[in-house]
Amino acid sequence: RVFLDHNATTPLRPAARAAMLDVLAASGNASSVHADGRAARGVVEAARTAVARLVGAPSAAIVFTSGATEANALVLHPDLEIAGQNQACDVLVTSAVEHPSVLRGHRFPIAQVESIPVDADGRLVLDALEQVLAGHAAAGRRALVSLMLANNETGVIQPVTAASALAHAHGAVMHCDAVQAPGRMSLDMATLGVDFLTISSHKIGGPQGAGALVAAHPHSRPRVPLIAGGGQERGLRAGTENVAAIAGFGAAAVICAAQGGEEAGRLRGLRDRLEKEIVERFQGSQVAGAGVERLPNTTSVIFAGLKAETLVIALDLAHVSVSAGSACSSGKVGPSHVLAAMGVGDAAAGGAIRLSLGWSSCDEDVDVAIAALGRVVPRLLNRPVRAA
Numbered sequence: 001r002v003f004l005d006h007n008a009t010t011p012l013r014p015a016a017r018a019a020m021l022d023v024l025a026a027s028g029n030a031s032s033v034h035a036d037g038r039a040a041r042g043v044v045e046a047a048r049t050a051v052a053r054l055v056g057a058p059s060a061a062i063v064f065t066s067g068a069t070e071a072n073a074l075v076l077h078p079d080l081e082i083a084g085q086n087q088a089c090d091v092l093v094t095s096a097v098e099h100p101s102v103l104r105g106h107r108f109p110i111a112q113v114e115s116i117p118v119d120a121d122g123r124l125v126l127d128a129l130e131q132v133l134a135g136h137a138a139a140g141r142r143a144l145v146s147l148m149l150a151n152n153e154t155g156v157i158q159p160v161t162a163a164s165a166l167a168h169a170h171g172a173v174m175h176c177d178a179v180q181a182p183g184r185m186s187l188d189m190a191t192l193g194v195d196f197l198t199i200s201s202h203k204i205g206g207p208q209g210a211g212a213l214v215a216a217h218p219h220s221r222p223r224v225p226l227i228a229g230g231g232q233e234r235g236l237r238a239g240t241e242n243v244a245a246i247a248g249f250g251a252a253a254v255i256c257a258a259q260g261g262e263e264a265g266r267l268r269g270l271r272d273r274l275e276k277e278i279v280e281r282f283q284g285s286q287v288a289g290a291g292v293e294r295l296p297n298t299t300s301v302i303f304a305g306l307k308a309e310t311l312v313i314a315l316d317l318a319h320v321s322v323s324a325g326s327a328c329s330s331g332k333v334g335p336s337h338v339l340a341a342m343g344v345g346d347a348a349a350g351g352a353i354r355l356s357l358g359w360s361s362c363d364e365d366v367d368v369a370i371a372a373l374g375r376v377v378p379r380l381l382n383r384p385v386r387a388a
């Protein structure tokens with residue numbers, strides 16, 4: 001099979017699998033004081049160091065969670081501490097194209113949430129953000145801004161560094177959901193200038209069920225736990241750590257951190273070939289966000305006159321896995337909120353599929369996908385395809 005759905009989840013990297021199997025063969029609880037417990041604690045702390053290195057943060061500032069959804073819910077709360085100072089936030093300012101775990105998973109009263117629009121290419125309108133932040137600052141309200149680094153459906157990269165500068169100039173706190181970025185673009189918290197960052201294990205070749213909230217400062221934290229209990233993870237996410245998943249996350253983080261730009265270049269080559277073939281062969285097909293900087297592994301293609309669900313099933317039967325819009329929201333009927341925010345009409349958005357590549361993708365995958373599309377799309381459209 002050809003798996004072109006790395007933005008939904010990545011296949012487990014062999015090194016992550018090996019790290020997990022080692023842990024599964026052991027028996028310690030990371031909170032126990034005996035040797036077995038200390039061994040488990042060692043695994044968790046080594047993974048913490050690896051994840052910290054991946055994003056350029058102090059390891060003391062990392063809270064392991066069950067994934068990015070939990071990390072987003074943990075941080076998107078009005079009561080925060082920034083560099084040791086309590087900072088109560090009155091309003092959550094976010095963008096129209098965020099992941100549902102931000103849009104629906106935050107812990108603010110709904111009346112205190114504001115959404116900033118994006119342009120036709122899916123990039124945040126910075127002037128609108130500045131206006132909103134200036135308004136809140138003038139009224140004495142502190143904002144928490146949450147802006148994703150790269151969109152999971154289109155791959156469009158947001159101007160997070162500029163947004164952080166605006167946020168801080170207006171006394172706001174800045175959070176970034178960077179789930180889709182590691183291994184695909186450079187990622188450094190200091191460069192982004194954010195106070196908090198979210199990442200997820202299963203988008204970087206680690207297992208599902210682990211993620212992290214990262215703070216830029218060891219004394220920055222949400223003040224209200226997501227899960228209260230035994231005090232694990234700085235008292236913010238109680239419960240016995242999933243040591244095996246965290247070990248796999250750490251192993252994947254080590255590989256991503258070591259990759260530099262080479263892997264991103266390889267992915268860009270594959271993605272560009274795929275995209276070029278599609279646009280040239282299928283009349284009326286169109287790439288969302290084509291005019292702006294995007295992740296090198298992602299393409300969201302709108303096929304005129306097709307229903308994405310039908311195309312996804314037909315490709316599945318041809319042994320090619322892709323998503324209609326976002327995998328996280330597939331299963332739900334209705335067009336993508338991301339494409340809608342970019343001004344794409346319902347009919348066109350209904351024909352959008354996302355192809356996303358990753359560490360396991362190769363030239364042959366692209367060949368197979370193109371051949372499958374060449375068979376399937378004309379059949380669904382019931383008209384001949386242009387010769388390649």
Ligand code: PLP
Pocket residue numbers: 007008066067068069070099101148150151152177179180200201202210211328
């Ligand atoms: N944020 C973004 C941008 C995502 O793409 C996803 C998953 O698709 C999430 C958050 C949620 O991540 P998790 O599955 O680790 O909860």
